[in-house]
Amino acid sequence: MQSEPAKTHGPAALPWSDLQSFLAIAESGQLARAAQVMGVDASTMGRRLRRLEKRLGQTLFEQSRSGHLPTSAGERLLAQVRAMQRAAEPIQRQPDAGGITGLLRVSVSEGFGTWIVAPLLRAFTAEHPQLTIDLAATSGFLNPSRREADMAILLARPRSGPVVSRKLADYSLRLYANPRFLAERPPIDSVAALAGLPLIGYIPDLLYAPELRYLDEIGEGLEPTLRSSSINAQYRLIAAAAGIGVLPRFIGDASADLVPVLPERQIRRTFWIVTHQDTRRLARVQAFQSWLIAQVEQQRERLLG
Structure with a gap:
């Protein structure tokens, strides 16, 4: 048989x-x-x-x-x-009768997540109380193409991978210092006057994106001597009169402890929304993306100054 x-x-x-x-x-x-x-x-x-x-x-x-x-x-x-x-x-896109549920993980830069997204997030969570949200606001990004996050707000548009991207918003950066720091030194009226002063910036070999090389665009040869991988730590150092550094205007302009230095020297960057092509139409992803786009549009003046 x-x-x-x-x-x-x-x-x-x-x-x-x-x-x-x-x-x-x-x-x-x-x-x-x-x-x-x-x-x-x-x-x-x-x-x-x-x-x-x-x-x-x-x-x-x-x-x-x-x-x-x-x-x-x-x-x-x-x-x-x-x-x-x-x-x-x-099927996954259709919310059930109780509303959108599940887990949504969003990866954002530390500064944008802390200063823009987090203060506004309460309204979104109130609208979707059954949705669990992970706001990964860190010095680095999770990768949507590897399913590390449902959505990432990146500083550059990905050139490859199973992802879909769209422009979220432009934002501006410039030099800031504490008035106390400036009062103890000669006036800074040119880039050349920055030479020899304590400059604050990122740790070069820990940069998670080349777009964070700000001082190169302020003046050739400028190097930070007080360095941190955290933009919030850099803000604290500048506010404590430890030196001069580049900050996004949505951080620097919001602080009563800071004033701009060489305000005509501005840097422009762009935030991009990136989602995986297989999950971008999920109800929770689409709901958050629509909400974020609307919120950022209202924050345009803060982003650009």
Whole structure:
């Protein structure tokens, strides 16, 4: 009697949570990072992956120094799961009767998140009380293309990756100092007068974006001697009369402890909204994006001065 061939499971017959976990690992490249995206611990992600591989009878990832790389079987499954994800989007976009729910993780720069987004966020949370929001306002960005965040507000438009981007707003920066610091020194009426003065800025080898090299645009050869990876720490140092530094105008102009230095020397930068192409139409993502665009439009004068 001839035995029947072993049965394999197609993606549609597998638990959707396992397939979503597989997708998160494939797109983030690391199991621990994927666990953060899915809101579970790494052991749960590992268990889901092992269960999925056992049911399929295939190894889906190879482990390398850089993380988890899909095998040929993993690549084939990835194409199928992405198609399933796109097909599920219309359902995911519809909020239930109780309103928008789930987790929304937004990555923003420390200054923009602290000084612009955080003070306004109460209105959005009041409108969507069942939505959990992670505001990752740090010296660095989470990567939407790797599903580290649902949305990121970046300083440059991404040139590649499975993401969709649009311009949010321009903003201006300029030099600031505490009046007490200026009173103890000769007048600063030119860039040349900055030579030899304590300048405050970013730590060069910890810059998370080249757009943060501000002093280069103020004057050639200017280098910070008091450095921090945090824009809020830089603000505190400038406000404490420790030196002169570049700040966004939405920080510098809002402080009673600061005055502009060489106000004609201004720098212009742009914020970009970036979302993953597979999740950008989710109700929670669209709701936050629409709200943020409207809020930033009202804050345009603060951003540009």
